[in-house]
Amino acid sequence: MTDIPGFVERTLRIGTRSSPMALVQAGHVADLLRSRVPGLATQTVPITASGDTWTGSLTEAGGKGLFVKDVDLRLQQGEVDVAVHCLKDVPGDQPLPDGLVFAATPPRADPLDVLLVPEASTAASLADLPHGAAVATSSVRRRAQLLAQRPDLRTPEVRGAVGTRLEKLDGLRDGLEADAMVLAKAGLLRLGLTHRIRYEFPPTEMLPAVGAGVLAVHCRHDDDAVLAMLRLIDDPRTHAEATAERSMLQGLDGHCNSPVAGHCTTDDTGRLTLHGMVFTPDGRHTAHTQLGAPSAESAADLGTRACTELLRGGARAIIDVSAPGG
Numbered sequence: 316m317t318d319i320p321g322f323v324e325r326t327l328r329i330g331t332r333s334s335p336m337a338l339v340q341a342g343h344v345a346d347l348l349r350s351r352v353p354g355l356a357t358q359t360v361p362i363t364a365s366g367d368t369w370t371g372s373l374t375e376a377g378g379k380g381l382f383v384k385d386v387d388l389r390l391q392q393g394e395v396d397v398a399v400h401c402l403k404d405v406p407g408d409q410p411l412p413d414g415l416v417f418a419a420t421p422p423r424a425d426p427l428d429v430l431l432v433p434e435a436s437t438a439a440s441l442a443d444l445p446h447g448a449a450v451a452t453s454s455v456r457r458r459a460q461l462l463a464q465r466p467d468l469r470t471p472e473v474r475g476a477v478g479t480r481l482e483k484l485d486g487l488r489d490g491l492e493a494d495a496m497v498l499a500k501a502g503l504l505r506l507g508l509t510h511r512i513r514y515e516f517p518p519t520e521m522l523p524a525v526g527a528g529v530l531a532v533h534c535r536h537d538d539d540a541v542l543a544m545l546r547l548i549d550d551p552r553t554h555a556e557a558t559a560e561r562s563m564l565q566g567l568d569g570h571c572n573s574p575v576a577g578h579c580t581t582d583d584t585g586r587l588t589l590h591g592m593v594f595t596p597d598g599r600h601t602a603h604t605q606l607g608a609p610s611a612e613s614a615a616d617l618g619t620r621a622c623t624e625l626l627r628g629g630a631r632a633i634i635d636v637s638a639p640g641g
């Protein structure tokens with residue numbers, strides 16, 4: 316495994332966003348690669364994405380894809396050799412820039428969403444929050460599922476890195492009055508902040524985002540040395556789950572911040588189960604599907620079938636209700 320051609324003298328440059336969470340993710344991929352490729356030198360290259368400095372609405376700025384695109388463009392231009400992304404942030408409705416491939420994913424982190432409260436609050440779940448309480452989130456998927464359980468809640472927007480959001484929740488920074496906040500457990504795990512978790516939403520209460528907890532490692536399609544290396548850190552089970560969830564999302568042709576959820580799991584026999592859901596922004600109308608497939612080989616087909624089921628259940632009209640400006 317040491318004799319990956321082309322990498323004797325080369326340092327692997329790992330492109331990433333510059334947020335604390337993104338830097339941890341890039342470091343994790345670097346550690347995995349160095350453990351598989353003895354003698355490999357790596358260098359993390361933080362890239363300030365236009366999304367990081369934009370303070371307006373994400374929809375206006377061209378969607379979440381901004382965070383990913385800037386790093387991928389550097390990869391395309393040859394300034395870095397791989398790009399590490401949260402798969403969740405990779406748009407489902409746009410192809411990767413020319414010449415790039417999703418080459419590998421390390422094992423998935425917990426994909427669930429969790430509830431956090433200000434340090435001084437004693438609330439232990441949504442049920443403890445008063446009528447009309449404010450639960451901060453910027454995700455239409457989380458908002459819809461919060462409102463489905465508690466239509467009385469207000470759901471103010473919150474942006475910024477996870478640490479910044481927590482400081483806002485705790486009142487250490489201006490700009491937010493909220494009784495609680497919903498974040499991804501995976502991000503808190505990476506930042507060592509799981510002690511702030513008050514409640515974990517089971518998938519029956521809040522179905523996770525497509526690709527939640529999954530890191531996507533992109534490289535150039537013709538970079539054989541890097542492709543060979545990335546193959547060594549790919550987790551086939553995570554890859555299959557991600558493939559199923561993403562193929563469902565792609566078939567739905569949602570816009571960049573669609574209220575879509577998708578959660579694929581694998582049992583001990585290798586059998587896949589995919590849950591998919593779409594929501595209106597108020598959470599009052601949904602389409603839902605749950606389908607299985609015997610093995611990882613049929614992951615893409617599983618996603619396509621789930622998409623067909625959702626469309627049959629009225630997903631198109633549900634998604635269009637929440638389209639920007641619609």
Ligand SMILES: NCc1[nH]cc(CCC(=O)O)c1CC(=O)O
Pocket residue numbers: 401402403404426477497498499500501502526527528529530
């Ligand atoms: N949209 C931001 C984002 N992208 C990925 C994660 C968390 C890590 C993951 O789910 O992979 C987060 C933070 C959050 O949603 O709380």
